[in-house]
Amino acid sequence: MLELYLLNPSEATYKANCAAFLCHSPHINLLSYYRTACLVLEITGIESVVRHMCINSCIAYTGPFLNLEACPMCSEPQYDQFKLQSSGGKERIAHQKFHTIPLGPQLQVLYCEPESAAHDHYLREERECILSDISRNGCLDRYSKILHETELIEAFWDKHIGEDNIVLMFSIDSAQLYTMKASACWIYIWVILDLAPERQYKKKHVLIGGFIPGPNNPKNLDSFLLPGLQHLVALQKEGLRIWDAALQHDIHSKIFLALLTADGPGMMHVTGFVGYHGKHGCHLYCGLQGRRKPAVKHYFPVLLKPRNYDVEGCTHEDIDIRELPKPS
Numbered sequence: 001m002l003e004l005y006l007l008n009p010s011e012a013t014y015k016a017n018c019a020a021f022l023c024h025s026p027h028i029n030l031l032s033y034y035r036t037a038c039l040v041l042e043i044t045g046i047e048s049v050v051r052h053m054c055i056n057s058c059i060a061y062t063g064p065f066l067n068l069e070a071c072p073m074c075s076e077p078q079y080d081q082f083k084l085q086s087s088g089g090k091e092r093i094a095h096q097k098f099h100t101i102p103l104g105p106q107l108q109v110l111y112c113e114p115e116s117a118a119h120d121h122y123l124r125e126e127r128e129c130i131l132s133d134i135s136r137n138g139c140l141d142r143y144s145k146i147l148h149e150t151e152l153i154e155a156f157w158d159k160h161i162g163e164d165n166i167v168l169m170f171s172i173d174s175a176q177l178y179t180m181k182a183s184a185c186w187i188y189i190w191v192i193l194d195l196a197p198e199r200q201y202k203k204k205h206v207l208i209g210g211f212i213p214g215p216n217n218p219k220n221l222d223s224f225l226l227p228g229l230q231h232l233v234a235l236q237k238e239g240l241r242i243w244d245a246a247l248q249h250d251i252h253s254k255i256f257l258a259l260l261t262a263d264g265p266g267m268m269h270v271t272g273f274v275g276y277h278g279k280h281g282c283h284l285y286c287g288l289q290g291r292r293k294p295a296v297k298h299y300f301p302v303l304l305k306p307r308n309y310d311v312e313g314c315t316h317e318d319i320d321i322r323e324l325p326k327p328s
Contacts (some may be wrong), residue, residue: 002039002040004017005033005036005037005040006040011033014033014036015033018030036048036108045103045105045108045109046105046106046109046229047102048099048100049099049100049101049102049227050098050099050100051097051098051100051227052078053094053096053097053098053212053224054071054073054078054096055071055076055077055095055096056073056074056076056214056215056216057096057214057215057216057218057219058071058073058074058076058216058218058219058220059071059072059073059218059219059220059223060098060212060218060220060223060224060226061078061223061229062224063222063223063226065220067081073219073220073322076095077095078094079092079093079094079095080093080094080095080178091240096213097213098210098211098212098213098224099185099210100209100210100227100228100231101207101208101209101228101234102228102231103207103231103235103236103255104231104235104240106190106191106208107207107240107242107253108240108241108242108243110192110205111242111244111245111246112245112247113245116204116205116245117244117245117247118246119195119196119199119247120194120195120245120246121190121194122168122194122195122196123147123165123166123167123194123195124163124164124194125159126145127147127163127193130148130153130156131156131157132160133226134153134157140153144260145197145259146169146193146197147167147193148260149258151258152167152258155256157218160256161256162253162254164252164254165253165254165255165256166192166253166255166256167192167193167194167258167273168190168191168193168225168255168256168257168258169190169191169193169257169258169259169260170190170194170209170257170259171188171191171260171261172186172187172188172189172221172260172261172266172269172270173186173187173188173262173263173266174186174187174217174265174266175187177214181233181319183213183214183215184214184215184216185211185212185213185214186211186212186217186224187208187210187211187212187219188208188209188225189206189207189208189209190206190208191205191206191207192205192207192289193258193259197302198280201328209228210224210225210227210228212224215232217269218269219268221269222259232255232257235254235255236255236257239252239253239254240252240253240255241253263268264276277289277297277299278299279292279299279313281299281301286324286325286326287318287324287325288301288324289314289319290314291301291305291306291309291311291318292311292314293311294311303318303319303320303321304318304319305317305318
């Protein structure tokens with residue numbers, strides 16, 4: 001049943017498969033979905049950390065919002081008011097919750113399997129090759145991988161990334177769960193750059209960082225990422241003790257966050273920029289000012305001023321793309 005559960009079926013699919021097994025072998029004692037989930041937790045130590053959030057997905061009740069009773073953006077209460085009042089203030093049931101899956105236990109489980117641990121030594125070998133080539137030739141013959149990026153090579157050289165360290169990439173994106181975009185769900189993951197490029201995006205090696213349910217896009221993404229990032233900072237400061245099944249001994253690893261990635265809309269939430277449909281969608285870099293249609297809020301990076309065009313704030317003259325200031 002563990003293998004069936006780890007294939008990630010829905011609870012309904014799991015129950016349907018169990019029912020099918022029992023039709024042919026009614027004497028088999030099968031664990032329920034809940035009992036199997038508890039067994040996986042007991043074996044791996046990987047547990048979801050649940051926190052409260054605004055029912056409209058505005059904020060998570062973490063950090064500066066931790067002690068608030070209502071959302072500061074939409075004023076919706078944190079708790080179900082009917083249950084709160086009917087219980088005399090005893091039942092504080094949150095309207096909505098989100099999940100964070102701590103990174104440390106996931107890495108420890110990954111290294112416990114000899115095959116996975118051996119694959120995770122790719123960075124150790126690549127680091128030595130990179131430093132050896134630079135010492136011998138002054139540069140690399142070929143720059144073809146993420147690990148050949150200049151800042152990472154400097155981190156190897158300065159020993160900020162040692163042979164036992166784990167290098168990660170953070171990535172976040174949203175998914176529409178229903179048709180007509182009725183609800184958005186945000187998911188962020190950790191990609192392990194210690195693995196060879198052909199293994200980094202295999203399902204087995206992509207670690208889930210957290211789930212942020214809808215119905216809307218988060219207005220303060222930092223508040224949702226805070227629990228996962230606090231855990232990451234603790235691993236960076238204190239290190240993570242791991243049993244390396246390939247080396248057959250403990251290692252003390254520091255976590256190095258190399259890259260933070262998202263698509264255009266996702267990066268807007270991560271950085272707090274105005275977004276690509278804003279008037280100054282690239283205002284920190286090139287200063288290009290957009291234009292919009294009459295009575296429309298979205299701006300577009302239109303270089304030439306249209307004829308007979310008189311929209312307030314958008315009537316600047318034509319822009320020569322060759323004269324845009326270079327980014328710092």
